[in-house]
Amino acid sequence: MNIAVCIKQVPAKDAPLQIPEGGAWIRETDIGFETNEPDGYALEEALRLKEKHGGEVVAISMGPERVKQTIKEAMAKGADRGIHVVDDKFFQLDPLGSARSLAAAIQKEKFDLILTGLQSDDHGFGQTGVLLAELLGLPHATIIMQIEVQDGRMRLKRELEAGWFQWMEAPLPAVLSIQSGINKPRYATLKGIMAAKKKEIASIPRASLGVDATPTQKVERIYVPAKTKKTEILTGTAREAAAKLVEKLKHEARVL
Amino acid sequence: MPAFPGVDFIEFDSLLNDEEKLARQTARQFVDDEVLPIIEKHNREATMPTHLIPLMADLGFFGANLKGYGCAEMSNVAYGLVMQELERGDSGLRSFVSVQSALVMYPIYTFGSDAQKSKWLPLLQSGKAIGCFGLTEPQFGSNPGGMTTRAVKKGDRYILNGEKLWITNGTIADVSVVWAKTEDNDRVRGFLIERGTPGFKAYDIHGKWSLRASVTSGLSMTDCEIPAANLLPESGGLKSPLMCLNQARYGIGWGGLGAAMACYYTALQYAKTRTQFNNKPIASHQLVQDKLAWMITEITKGQLLALQVGRLKDAGRAEHYHVSMLKMNNVWVGLESARKARDILGANGIVDDYCIIRHMNNLESVYTYEGTHDIHKLIIGERITGIPAYA
Numbered sequence: 001m002n003i004a005v006c007i008k009q010v011p012a013k014d015a016p017l018q019i020p021e022g023g024a025w026i027r028e029t030d031i032g033f034e035t036n037e038p039d040g041y042a043l044e045e046a047l048r049l050k051e052k053h054g055g056e057v058v059a060i061s062m063g064p065e066r067v068k069q070t071i072k073e074a075m076a077k078g079a080d081r082g083i084h085v086v087d088d089k090f091f092q093l094d095p096l097g098s099a100r101s102l103a104a105a106i107q108k109e110k111f112d113l114i115l116t117g118l119q120s121d122d123h124g125f126g127q128t129g130v131l132l133a134e135l136l137g138l139p140h141a142t143i144i145m146q147i148e149v150q151d152g153r154m155r156l157k158r159e160l161e162a163g164w165f166q167w168m169e170a171p172l173p174a175v176l177s178i179q180s181g182i183n184k185p186r187y188a189t190l191k192g193i194m195a196a197k198k199k200e201i202a203s204i205p206r207a208s209l210g211v212d213a214t215p216t217q218k219v220e221r222i223y224v225p226a227k228t229k230k231t232e233i234l235t236g237t238a239r240e241a242a243a244k245l246v247e248k249l250k251h252e253a254r255v256l
Numbered sequence: 257m258p259a260f261p262g263v264d265f266i267e268f269d270s271l272l273n274d275e276e277k278l279a280r281q282t283a284r285q286f287v288d289d290e291v292l293p294i295i296e297k298h299n300r301e302a303t304m305p306t307h308l309i310p311l312m313a314d315l316g317f318f319g320a321n322l323k324g325y326g327c328a329e330m331s332n333v334a335y336g337l338v339m340q341e342l343e344r345g346d347s348g349l350r351s352f353v354s355v356q357s358a359l360v361m362y363p364i365y366t367f368g369s370d371a372q373k374s375k376w377l378p379l380l381q382s383g384k385a386i387g388c389f390g391l392t393e394p395q396f397g398s399n400p401g402g403m404t405t406r407a408v409k410k411g412d413r414y415i416l417n418g419e420k421l422w423i424t425n426g427t428i429a430d431v432s433v434v435w436a437k438t439e440d441n442d443r444v445r446g447f448l449i450e451r452g453t454p455g456f457k458a459y460d461i462h463g464k465w466s467l468r469a470s471v472t473s474g475l476s477m478t479d480c481e482i483p484a485a486n487l488l489p490e491s492g493g494l495k496s497p498l499m500c501l502n503q504a505r506y507g508i509g510w511g512g513l514g515a516a517m518a519c520y521y522t523a524l525q526y527a528k529t530r531t532q533f534n535n536k537p538i539a540s541h542q543l544v545q546d547k548l549a550w551m552i553t554e555i556t557k558g559q560l561l562a563l564q565v566g567r568l569k570d571a572g573r574a575e576h577y578h579v580s581m582l583k584m585n586n587v588w589v590g591l592e593s594a595r596k597a598r599d600i601l602g603a604n605g606i607v608d609d610y611c612i613i614r615h616m617n618n619l620e621s622v623y624t625y626e627g628t629h630d631i632h633k634l635i636i637g638e639r640i641t642g643i644p645a646y647a
Binding site: 012013014015030032034068069072073076187188189190191192193194196197 | 259261262264267269274275277278279281282285286314315316317320326328329330334338
């Protein structure tokens, strides 16, 4: 079973972000980058499917030279090889442009399954996986909690709202967007990191793919939300007020 | 606590390659996920988190810069960055890995016979066996050449007598690398003593207020008989154990930075949220900024020192006096950072809700072990003047 995993490199969590005056993107110097966390779950799922069913796992990432580190990390964890779609202005692409470019790179090969994370931790459009499936003419399912492969078909567990789940069937090949938290991604071991040095990364300039990636949408401006302070007095008996407080801590502050 | 973002003021990371950054990332995640949530409890209860040993073995931390026998064959810079992150967790944990890697695996790898290497290195690399290193004695610390432990050959056996003290991992070790004077003109040689050998006893040192999450022991040998094949055949003279210490000190030089980073990062977060005088964060006070600026400046200088010594080591050109400067400076930076951070945290700096007092207490040991701060000054002094000033 040959699996492609689309992995994005995003600014590191807690990186001190700076936005140039009137800018539509952050300043990329001074900050570290890391693997998009949701894509880490997709990679882990791919590695587990490979361990069960054989085949190979290919890590695909797009962006400037620095994304090679993300591909190497995937290979250190067990991906067999990497594909780097090189684009120094990757941040200017919209999800359709990204999906078209990835589709063009993926179409050069034959994969049984293509996995993505649910969304990226930077732009967070959550669109690339869906668009990719459409462009490749493949079936697609999102928010995947579990994958069982048998006789060329998949049983898939999806997460619905309010604690509900759904089992569905889908044929192969297909594109799946993996829900975060469904597995515990492995560490890259030091031996894995050294072994990855010998694995191949194919570099494909995005311009060479012949894809029209003119943005159909445009980010006008990004900005840090202005801080606001709101005080609310909870009324009622102590019991009622405590119940309201718990509700607020659960659903508004989300700390419980 | 959010994931540790690292300390990088001058684009230090641009000096590292991808493998080095990935190795650091693995160790960093391991420390955030597995060490920080449990370390204060172990420190308080003076227990070693032994459950982490198999995981550290799987990740390849033991003997990471050695070749073959299941070792990862990382560069010395990558190995150093791993040590940095481990000591950001706890000096005791880093000590465990230093001893296993630099003081047990390295001497077997460097001075051992093929049989010793193929027996012990895979076991030590995979964490199935634990080792310790017996050089220091109750009366001989900075002057190991004065050691009184002796090995006398009798047929195909050696008989060892003597005492070793301040031995990390002593009571949990399956194999001890013990250094003793021999009948060959008092030449110091290394010996492997296996757990359970008659005449060999290890006991724990209690009442430590430093490295509490690490095992520190004494070793006692009374007519302890071992096969002659347990002699490390290529060891000869005091130079051999000093070569081991040089390996370990190199890792400690990076480790001191890790402890410094933990203290700096904690103090920075604290200073930005703790308010005094007109509800202003204490980070707005000049005297607090002075301390934070001192810390990040010294950490940054320490990173460059560590990296350069690491690059020299990878090129086979690191001399013991280079390593002395690294160990001396960076452990001092760690200890001074812990003291300044303690000051910034006020009373909170002395309780184990925060990491500061644990790091400070730990670093008091690290400042002294593996060549005291002052002895390293004398090593540098001898290098630049040509005059040894040890006596």
